[in-house]
Amino acid sequence: MSVPVLLDCDPGHDDAIALLLALASPEVELLGVTTVAGNQTLEKTTANALRVLEFVDRGDVPVAAGAARPLLRDPFVAAYVHGESGLEGPDLPPAQGRPVREHAVDFLADRILGSDHPVTLVPVGPLTNVALLLARHPDAAGRLERIVLMGGSIAEGNVTPAAEFNIWADPEAAQRVFASGLDVTMIGLDVTHKALMTGEHAERLRAAGRTGRMVAELYDFFHEYHARTYGFEGSPIHDAVALAHAFRPGIVETVERHVVVDCASELCRGRTVVDLWRRTENEPNAHVGIGVDADAFLELLVERIATFP
Ligand code: RIB
Ligand code: CA
Numbered sequence: 001m002s003v004p005v006l007l008d009c010d011p012g013h014d015d016a017i018a019l020l021l022a023l024a025s026p027e028v029e030l031l032g033v034t035t036v037a038g039n040q041t042l043e044k045t046t047a048n049a050l051r052v053l054e055f056v057d058r059g060d061v062p063v064a065a066g067a068a069r070p071l072l073r074d075p076f077v078a079a080y081v082h083g084e085s086g087l088e089g090p091d092l093p094p095a096q097g098r099p100v101r102e103h104a105v106d107f108l109a110d111r112i113l114g115s116d117h118p119v120t121l122v123p124v125g126p127l128t129n130v131a132l133l134l135a136r137h138p139d140a141a142g143r144l145e146r147i148v149l150m151g152g153s154i155a156e157g158n159v160t161p162a163a164e165f166n167i168w169a170d171p172e173a174a175q176r177v178f179a180s181g182l183d184v185t186m187i188g189l190d191v192t193h194k195a196l197m198t199g200e201h202a203e204r205l206r207a208a209g210r211t212g213r214m215v216a217e218l219y220d221f222f223h224e225y226h227a228r229t230y231g232f233e234g235s236p237i238h239d240a241v242a243l244a245h246a247f248r249p250g251i252v253e254t255v256e257r258h259v260v261v262d263c264a265s266e267l268c269r270g271r272t273v274v275d276l277w278r279r280t281e282n283e284p285n286a287h288v289g290i291g292v293d294a295d296a297f298l299e300l301l302v303e304r305i306a307t308f309p
Contacts, residue, residue: 002029003247004115004145006108008066009239010038010125011048012082013089013222017215017301018124018150018239019052023061024304027247031111031119032062034104038125038169039078040086042068045125048087050095056211056308059097066104067128070170078165081225089221090214104129109137118145120246123177124239126166127151131173134180146183150242152259152272153189154288160269164189167261168270175261178272184286186259187242188272191252191289195241195297196234199223204302211308237301244297245289251300253291258282 005028009015022028033053035046046065053061069075082088100107108129112119121144123130130149134141151166151174159165167174178184202219205212223235245252258275260282262268274288 002027004029004031004117004119005246006031006034006111006119006121007243008034008036008104008121008123008125008129009049010036010040010045011052012039012045012086012125012239013218014237014239015039015124016048016052016087016218017237018243019049020056020211020215020308021240021243021301021304023056023058024307025247030061031115032064032107034064034066034108034129036066036104036125036129037068037075038166039082041077042066044086046099047095048085050097050099051087051092054096055092055214062107063099064102064104064107065099067132070126070128071131071172073170076169083221087218090217092214105132105136108133109140112140112143118143120145121147122149122243122246123147124150124242126169127173127177128170131176134176141180141182144182146185147177148185148187148242148246149177150187150192150239152186154274154276154290156189156193157271158189162268163270164272167272171261171263171270174270175263178259178261178285185245185254185289186272186286187245187252187289191292192236192238192241195236195292195294196232197237197298197301198234201298201302205305208306209309212306215305240301241292241297244300248300251293251297252289254287254289256284257286257288258284259286259288
């Protein structure tokens with residue numbers, strides 16, 4: 001049986017690739033896509049979700065736009081990573097379609113309550129929409145199978161030395177999610193930085209067809225930032241790791257630990273404080289990713305994206 005999935009995202013290069021992986025995987029029943037401000041403005045992330053769906057002729061998948069800014073913090077876009085459009089690199093036609101009229105939070109609730117089977121929510125941007133879902137539709141949130149989020153890290157940061165972007169962008173929203181009591185899985189930088197897509201993977205995709213070529217062009221742009229910033233030989237595809245974990249057990253190894261988000265300090269704003277060595281009495285509230293079968297993930301990613309024409 002396929003896994004019913006809702007993808008909440010801020011496309012964003014790796015969000016776009018995660019979306020394509022979901023569409024190309026028969027194990028996934030994609031119920032819809034919701035968008036949030038993060039990598040770029042809500043207008044741009046929403047347009048990008050539509051552009052990617054239309055590029056592979058999947059305009060049938062509904063897109064609902066959500067929060068245009070974090071709960072409390074000032075909006076901040078990562079144009080230095082994803083470019084002015086949020087999807088620099090490939091020449092993607094402008095969106096022809098429009099998002100549904102429903103706000104993302106109400107759309108998520110409707111899809112969760114309307115599903116015959118418990119839904120897996122995969123948030124891969126700031127968690128603003130998810131926190132609002134918990135506040136406005138606790139009944140629907142309580143019906144979720146689980147939340148598999150891309151965000152946080154045990155040890156490193158990317159937007160600051162202390163924090164990962166999705167959590168840092170809206171730390172209060174993230175804390176609300178970790179404190180929700182729901183089945184939460186955190187796929188953080190400790191995992192995604194160990195599963196780098198390389199030029200070899202990109203060349204395989206470039207030869208696979210127009211969609212593979214488009215993904216290779218997304219990689220070409222995204223890799224530039226990671227080579228410059230980290231000296232990486234490749235590029236993490238953060239969001240696709242979280243999506244893969246939602247339907248392919250065994251790719252990511254997790255441990256159950258307590259996670260709390262630092263919302264108080266500026267220096268460590270948005271840090272996911274993971275009690276890895278059980279130094280407190282705090283009960284675990286998340287499955288935290290600690291390892292990844294990088295080869296298995298990348299083979300899955302290339303194999304599935306290559307199925308598009
Ligand atoms: O820190 C990486 C995360 O922030 C990814 O989800 C990327 O798309 C950005 O949203
Ligand atoms: Ca993202």
